[in-house]
Amino acid sequence: MLKPTIGIEVHCELKTNSKAFSPSSNTYGEVPNKKANVIDLGYPGVLPTLNKGLLDLGIKCALALNCKVTKEIFFDRKNYFYPDNPKNFQITQNNTPIGTCGYVEIEYDGKKKKIEIEEIHMEEDTCKSIHENDYTLLNFNRAGIPLIEIVTKPCIENEKEAVLYLENLREILLYAGVSDVKIEEGSMRCEPNISLSDSDKLGTKIEVKNISSISAVKESILYEIERQTKLINDGVKLKEETRRWDDKSKTTILMRVKETGNDYRYFPEPDIPKVIIDDKWIEDIRKTIPLLPNELRKKYKELGINDVTISSLIQNKELSVVLNELIDMNINPVLSANILTGDILSYLNKKYITFKESNITIDNIKDIVNLLDNNEISSKIAKVIIAELLEKEGDVSTIIKDKGLKQISNTDELVKVIENILDNNLKSVEDYKNGLDRSIKFLMGQIMKETKGQANPKVANELLISELENKTKL
Amino acid sequence: MSRYLDLSIKKINEKLKNKEITPLDLVNECFDRIEENKEYNAFITLNKEEAIRFAKSLEDKEVDNLLFGIPIAIKDNIVTKDLKTTCASKMLSNFIPIYDATVIKKIKEKNMIIVGKLNMDEFAMGSSNQTSFYGPVLNSKDKTRVAGGSSGGSATCVGMNMAPLALGSDTGGSIRQPSAFNGIVGLKPTYGRVSRYGLIAFGSSLDQIGPITRNVYENALLLNVLCGKDEKDLTSVDTSEDFTRLIGEDISDMKVAVPKFYMSDVINPEIRNKIEEVISFIEKNNVKVDYVDIDYIEYSVPLYQIIALAEASSNLARFDGVRYGYVTDKKVESIDDMYKYTRKEGFGDEVKRRLMIGSYVLSGKNAKTYYYKALKIRKSISDSFDEILSKYDLIIGPTTTDFAYKIGEGETDAIKSFTDDLLTIPVNMAGLPGMSIPVGYGNNKLPIGMQIIGNKFDEAKMYKFASYIEKNFEGGKLC
Numbered sequence: 001m002l003k004p005t006i007g008i009e010v011h012c013e014l015k016t017n018s019k020a021f022s023p024s025s026n027t028y029g030e031v032p033n034k035k036a037n038v039i040d041l042g043y044p045g046v047l048p049t050l051n052k053g054l055l056d057l058g059i060k061c062a063l064a065l066n067c068k069v070t071k072e073i074f075f076d077r078k079n080y081f082y083p084d085n086p087k088n089f090q091i092t093q094n095n096t097p098i099g100t101c102g103y104v105e106i107e108y109d110g111k112k113k114k115i116e117i118e119e120i121h122m123e124e125d126t127c128k129s130i131h132e133n134d135y136t137l138l139n140f141n142r143a144g145i146p147l148i149e150i151v152t153k154p155c156i157e158n159e160k161e162a163v164l165y166l167e168n169l170r171e172i173l174l175y176a177g178v179s180d181v182k183i184e185e186g187s188m189r190c191e192p193n194i195s196l197s198d199s200d201k202l203g204t205k206i207e208v209k210n211i212s213s214i215s216a217v218k219e220s221i222l223y224e225i226e227r228q229t230k231l232i233n234d235g236v237k238l239k240e241e242t243r244r245w246d247d248k249s250k251t252t253i254l255m256r257v258k259e260t261g262n263d264y265r266y267f268p269e270p271d272i273p274k275v276i277i278d279d280k281w282i283e284d285i286r287k288t289i290p291l292l293p294n295e296l297r298k299k300y301k302e303l304g305i306n307d308v309t310i311s312s313l314i315q316n317k318e319l320s321v322v323l324n325e326l327i328d329m330n331i332n333p334v335l336s337a338n339i340l341t342g343d344i345l346s347y348l349n350k351k352y353i354t355f356k357e358s359n360i361t362i363d364n365i366k367d368i369v370n371l372l373d374n375n376e377i378s379s380k381i382a383k384v385i386i387a388e389l390l391e392k393e394g395d396v397s398t399i400i401k402d403k404g405l406k407q408i409s410n411t412d413e414l415v416k417v418i419e420n421i422l423d424n425n426l427k428s429v430e431d432y433k434n435g436l437d438r439s440i441k442f443l444m445g446q447i448m449k450e451t452k453g454q455a456n457p458k459v460a461n462e463l464l465i466s467e468l469e470n471k472t473k474l
Numbered sequence: 475m476s477r478y479l480d481l482s483i484k485k486i487n488e489k490l491k492n493k494e495i496t497p498l499d500l501v502n503e504c505f506d507r508i509e510e511n512k513e514y515n516a517f518i519t520l521n522k523e524e525a526i527r528f529a530k531s532l533e534d535k536e537v538d539n540l541l542f543g544i545p546i547a548i549k550d551n552i553v554t555k556d557l558k559t560t561c562a563s564k565m566l567s568n569f570i571p572i573y574d575a576t577v578i579k580k581i582k583e584k585n586m587i588i589v590g591k592l593n594m595d596e597f598a599m600g601s602s603n604q605t606s607f608y609g610p611v612l613n614s615k616d617k618t619r620v621a622g623g624s625s626g627g628s629a630t631c632v633g634m635n636m637a638p639l640a641l642g643s644d645t646g647g648s649i650r651q652p653s654a655f656n657g658i659v660g661l662k663p664t665y666g667r668v669s670r671y672g673l674i675a676f677g678s679s680l681d682q683i684g685p686i687t688r689n690v691y692e693n694a695l696l697l698n699v700l701c702g703k704d705e706k707d708l709t710s711v712d713t714s715e716d717f718t719r720l721i722g723e724d725i726s727d728m729k730v731a732v733p734k735f736y737m738s739d740v741i742n743p744e745i746r747n748k749i750e751e752v753i754s755f756i757e758k759n760n761v762k763v764d765y766v767d768i769d770y771i772e773y774s775v776p777l778y779q780i781i782a783l784a785e786a787s788s789n790l791a792r793f794d795g796v797r798y799g800y801v802t803d804k805k806v807e808s809i810d811d812m813y814k815y816t817r818k819e820g821f822g823d824e825v826k827r828r829l830m831i832g833s834y835v836l837s838g839k840n841a842k843t844y845y846y847k848a849l850k851i852r853k854s855i856s857d858s859f860d861e862i863l864s865k866y867d868l869i870i871g872p873t874t875t876d877f878a879y880k881i882g883e884g885e886t887d888a889i890k891s892f893t894d895d896l897l898t899i900p901v902n903m904a905g906l907p908g909m910s911i912p913v914g915y916g917n918n919k920l921p922i923g924m925q926i927i928g929n930k931f932d933e934a935k936m937y938k939f940a941s942y943i944e945k946n947f948e949g950g951k952l953c
Contacts, residue, residue, distance in 0.1 A: 038572065041797060042797065043571075043797075043798070044553060044559070044561075044566070044569070044571070044674045044798070044799075045553040045571070045573075045671065045672040046671070046672075047670060047671050047675075047706060047707050048708070049706065079787075079788050079791060081794065081810075081813055083809055086797065087792045088791035263837055266836075267784060267785075267788070270679035270785055271709065272708055273708055273709060
């Protein structure tokens with residue numbers, strides 16, 4: 001039977017301040033060609049510089065993906081003519097990739113699997129070409145933006161593994177603070193290669209480019225498996241080729257056949273001296289890596305947070321960062337997590353804003369959780385306060401004071417309210433006598449209504465029962 | 475016409491300080507001399523209007539350094555903002571840079587006056603200045619002969635004293651060989667001594683910009699201006715010193731090595747004899763001289779053909795007609811055709827030949843057979859030099875194997891431009907500083923250059939030695 005083997009190459013833009021080999025700024029979406037200098041234009045006489053931020057993020061990425069960091073690195077030139085390649089060579093790493101022999105762990109059907117990473121290397125991006133009618137426009141803002149290329153071994157067996165690998169990889173890179181990994185904006189690009197074989201020998205490799213979402217990776221893999229299976233069964237001998245995913249027709253379209261393998265005439269970049277990466281450098285970078293998603297999941301679980309909330313937190317890195325801060329301040333983690341992934345998250349999603357952009361602050365949440373934790377407010381009041389703070393900047397104690405929201409735990413005060421309610425609801429008292437428990441629910445509702453929700457539910461409940469007992473004894 | 479430019483820079487400086495003359499006088503005289511010697515074809519572009527404007531603007535300024543107001547000419551592969559920079563190629567015949575090379579900035583900071591851009595071999599590929607799109611430069615001592623190359627314009631300019639100072643560049647001998655052919659002083663500094671930012675690259679791991687001057691002292695003065703770490707060039711090194719500081723000191727007790735390779739039968743006997751005369755002269759002055767072997771230097775020329783040309787094939791790939799420079803007029807069907815015709819029409823034969831060789835040695839399996847092997851042997855050459863220089867202060871020998879030859883000679887010999895550089899290339903391979911100074915003339919009245927090779931960053935010692943020869947050796951005085 002034909003068995004698919006899949007490898008994936010991922011390119012990610014690194015979140016440095018400036019470009020890889022020039023001091024131009026690394027920003028997306030500016031006015032075309034405003035973020036390009038003579039180096040990015042490949043002007044005669046220019047030389048590359050080397051951004052230390054590139055090396056730091058390269059090392060960080062290697063560590064986050066469990067790679068061995070290469071201690072002595074240099075860059076290479078990859079020579080090919082193309083209008084989006086200003087020097088007609090790209091500065092990349094061919095001989096000494098920054099990281100080797102890493103892995104990303106995935107889990108499905110209850111099984112864990114390590115997707116092996118062959119190597120990761122740093123390189124510069126090309127221009128963005130915009131093809132119109134019979135001409136092409138070039139935007140040099142992208143030229144020289146630092147990229148990391150992550151290459152797996154051909155060890156992925158199906159589309160499910162591919163998707164899980166990409167999702168996990170994306171989370172790791174995001175959490176490590178290496179890249180924005182926005183696939184739609186092109187800051188993460190995925191290129192799977194698929195081959196089919198009925199033996200241990202790998203089949204003919206077909207590479208697919210131009211994929212703009214993880215679900216399209218899945219679709220393209222399924223499409224290629226089907227297409228190649230049919231061709232092989234029809235007795236067609238496949239050739240190594242590069243195809244393009246077409247999102248409209250949901251098919252792959254031939255871009256080019258690899259005739260004899262590309263001749264990129266690689267050689268060491270003479271303008272950038274070797275870089276020695278010592279243990280101290282590596283350890284300093286290791287210290288800057290926060291907990292990565294798998295470690296966070298474990299930590300949250302141990303704190304008693306439920307699975308649904310955990311996955312909601314992991315998917316929203318910003319909230320997870322907020323939660324970690326609260327945990328560090330010794331604030332109740334379960335209550336904090338529930339608040340963050342509840343009303344706050346739905347508000348942020350509705351308004352398309354980040355936590356930082358909203359009016360509510362970490363201190364606000366700290367105050368609310370502490371009040372809840374000490375039973376000083378009910379979860380209902382907490383909701384009211386949160387809604388208020390999301391709309392307008394404020395202070396929890398002021399809101400409570402202004403709105404008179406403080407919980408009533410004072411027994412005398414509550415007894416008065418309860419007596420009053422029982423006097424006005426003799427039917428319910430009668431019901432209670434006859435063993436109808438739902439009357440308690442009704443009476444509690446009345447108490448809450450009367451106290452505008454401020455009655456401490458636990459205290460009120462106890463008092464109500466003892467008052468009812470007194471009354472039925474009479 | 476005034477002849478102030480015949481004076482030493484120190485003298486000119488005194489006159490400027492005393493307000494006896496103005497920078498404008500110097501610039502006017504300079505352009506008169508260039509005009510007078512037009513047939514030598516040393517310049518590609520003159521910067522007359524701007525130079526005059528700038529000279530006038532200097533009149534009210536304080537003469538604050540020795541090179542203030544001194545005219546200088548620049549090899550045309552060093553980019554100058556708003557001043558056409560052609561690399562002597564059709565490919566860049568219309569190219570006006572939008573930035574200044576680091577060395578140009580430094581020259582401007584010293585208020586030196588750039589008078590124009592100098593002829594050269596196309597993209598610095600050649601050793602007789604005959605590959606220039608703008609035609610050959612004539613030798614300043616015999617106009618039927620070549621000026622040498624690739625900095626031929628620079629050497630003839632200084633040799634005729636059209637301008638007292640010039641910048642050249644040296645990848646395999648391009649400063650030293652034309653300096654020897656024209657009887658002047660040219661230095662290829664230690665690799666990394668001078669920023670290459672703004673030098674249109676040929677062989678990046680070998681290229682260095684250097685001063686070409688009438689005498690040793692002025693050479694050291696100009697190097698003072700050029701050197702230093704540049705954050706725009708990662709291969710540049712943080713060194714700053716006064717290179718004139720040892721000039722005038724005694725050379726006795728120095729130890730000098732003469733490689734046997736440099737005194738072989740391949741060298742014209744008259745040149746060899748002249749070097750031997752220098753050797754006996756310095757021995758008389760208590761310098762210890764030994765003949766030595768330097769392992770692997772005989773492989774320098776083939777190594778150069780691999781390393782320099784491989785790097786060039788990549789460095790020159792950017793000339794494709796897309797962003798600047800020449801672009802074909804042909805109506806083309808595809809981008810590949812545009813590249814093809816632009817490069818076919820824009821580059822001369824020698825450049826194309828070298829780009830093809832360079833692409834070949836990097837192609838597929840060849841990279842391992844040629845390029846990576848060459849890098850290994852290069853390291854061995856460098857180690858051999860280091861070993862000798864750990865025991866000796868300097869290495870000396872002839873700069874060239876022969877005298878400047880007739881224009882047109884050797885044009886059909888594709889290998890000649892490499893063998894011309896037999897004695898200079900090893901220095902680039904090892905990244906060492908190398909200098910050529912005149913030590914006399916042959917019977918044919920053509921100058922002979924002696925090469926002085928120093929340890930890395932040991933230029934001050936080379937200047938001391940060179941200056942001693944210049945002052946005290948009979949042959950040296952002739953120039």
